[in-house]
Structure formats: structure tokens, C-alpha cells
Amino acid sequence: METIFAVGLKKDVKGIQSFYIPKPEIKKPTEVLIKIKHTGLDGTDFNMIKYDSKDIAENRNELVLGHELLGVVEEIGKNVKTVKKGDFVTMTVRRGCNICPPCLHEQSDMCMTGLFTERGIHKIDGFLTSYVVDEEKYILKLPKGLEKYGIFVEPLSIAEKGIEQIRLIQSRMPWACKHPNHSFDSKKWGDCKTAFVIGAGPLGILATCLLRLAGVNTYVLERKDEEHIKIKTIKRLGAEYIDIRKITIPEAFKLAGDVNIIFEASGASEFAINMIPHMSRSSIYVMTGIPKGELKATFDAHAILRQIVRYNQVIVGTVNSNKNHFEMAINDIPKINRKFGNILDNIITHRFKLNQYEQYFNLQGPNQLKIVVDMD
């Protein structure tokens, strides 16, 4: 049996490991064999290692990490129609439980049982290796010119879903400003809106890209020096930077005025919760960070409950994304690059070969944003 080199987690061993897995093969006429070119890394990968939190399948001893894929189709099953050999592709991450109605209707991101699996995260292998096989229905072809941005489709799809949630929920209030064509369900929804984005990691930056693309007046809250690549990128997007080491939360709200949207992308739970008592009336707060471990904090529970009710506030969590959000991301990548001078090229700060895993998983660089692993 042919085996391939892979990087990930092993049962009963801490830290990042390398091992060999059987080379995947097409077994059904609906499957596609993909040669992996690039895999992007994000906070989920780093946190699984840092907190030794792993979800390895019962019949396995290891889990290949990585869930942001750019690949090339190498072979297709005889019933596959939407991709062909040589196409550049990416794929969704979650595989539904096959039990709940959302999963049975291509909306596994809203799974109701929790019995889903996820490539590179929960039970099924990810993309820090050289080949993967999966069903055609999870695979998306990248249009010409988009090949080099393939690894951004997955993280951008997470931001797309977050913004979609905001727009769906806030369409409850068509008159958020005095212009009827600025309602949240209209094309120009971003006009006359102000947003806070908490955290300028890759997800916070991609959310800022989408908010700025829609014309939202955006402030990004971070704790980095002005020269840091994160802050320079925020500014290139036409967003304002708020250094939360220098400004208190009430001061930040005073500076921005009515904040219609808060997009949390830091996982800094105490800071995130401390934002709630300052939320504007009828506003929405979408949370995407997933902190690990435990942190006890004290807050005025009466005040928070009273305020959420009296001010019609929405606090909503969002995780994962489905194929629709991947399609939205593929559609928006060229728009982002056109409007902001190929900014996505600058977001990739580090590239490594697959076997340099001890380096890329231990990187603590001051100018680190997106890390990409090249398989070739």
C-alpha cells in the first residue's frame, strides 16, 4: 500500500507530530482525488496543539490537521460532472451528521445533533498532507486567476456567514437609518452603518474586508503597535484602528458613536463580554472566537439582562460555513483585491514546506498574519 507523509496530532502524544497515512483512493463514482498544493493555518490549528485538545476517530491513532485547502484535481470518479482533471479547487470542512434536517439539506453548519465531523478538526483528516479524496458535492472549482487565493476561501466563508447572520437578523429593522435603500437586506446595506471588529487576526481582517467592501464605517480593536502588519492592513482597508491598550471600552464607543454591529474575532472572552454593557440600542453582536480552557469573570448579571431586553439587542454565535458561503467568498475575493490593491497578497506573511512543521507551529514572529504550507 502506498503511504503519504502527513502532519497532525497523535493519540496519547502531545504536540505536533508527523506520520504516514495510506494514500487515499477513489472508491465511489462520485468521488474526486485532489493533489494538495497549499494549506493555510489558523488559530484553530494552533489552539488544538497549545491546549492539547484533539478529537481523533476511535478507529484511528492520528488526525491530519489543516482545513484551508488549495488543490488540483488529479482524478475523478465516472459520475463526477462539475470538476475535471487539472481544475484548481477547494472544499468545505464539515461533513453533516446525516440525521438532522439541516444536515440532510446541505446546511451542516447549523447541525442540530453535534454528530458532524470536520476535516482537520473533528475525526476526519485535514489537508497537511499531499492527497485527499472526497465527494464531488463538497468540492468547489476556483475560477481562473483565483488559484493563488484558494486558501482564503474557507476563512473568508466564515466571515461571509457572520455578515449574512447580521444582515438576516437585522432585516427585522428596515429603518436603521433614514434611507430606505440602506436596509440590511438591500444591496447598499453597509451605508450609514458603523461596526467594531474585535481582533485583527486573519478572520478579523477578512471580516473587515467584507465590511469595508460594503462601505461600513469600521473600527478594529486590537493591542498592537502601529507598525505591525495587522494595523497596516487595517488602515489599507480604510478602517480605523483603536488601540485598546490606550483607550477604554466606553471611550471607544464614545469615539465611534452608534455602533450597529460588533464582530468578535479574538476569542478574548473577558474583553468580549465586557463589551456587552456598552452595546448600542437595537444593535447586533456576532461572536466567532472559540476560547479554550476556563476563565472565571464577574459581571452585573441584572444589568446585562435588563439591557439586552430593553435595547432589543442581539448576541449571536456563528461557527463553520456551508457551500453557499464558500461561493460567496469565491465571488468576493476578486472584489476585495480590486478595491484594496491586491491586499490578500500581503496577508500571507509566511510560507513553509510541509516537513518544516516544527517551525511553522512554533512561529512567534512580530509580523505574522497568515501562514501557508506548500506541499510541492
Ligand SMILES: [Zn+2]
Ligand atoms: Zn446534523
Ligand SMILES: [Zn+2]
Ligand atoms: Zn442611510
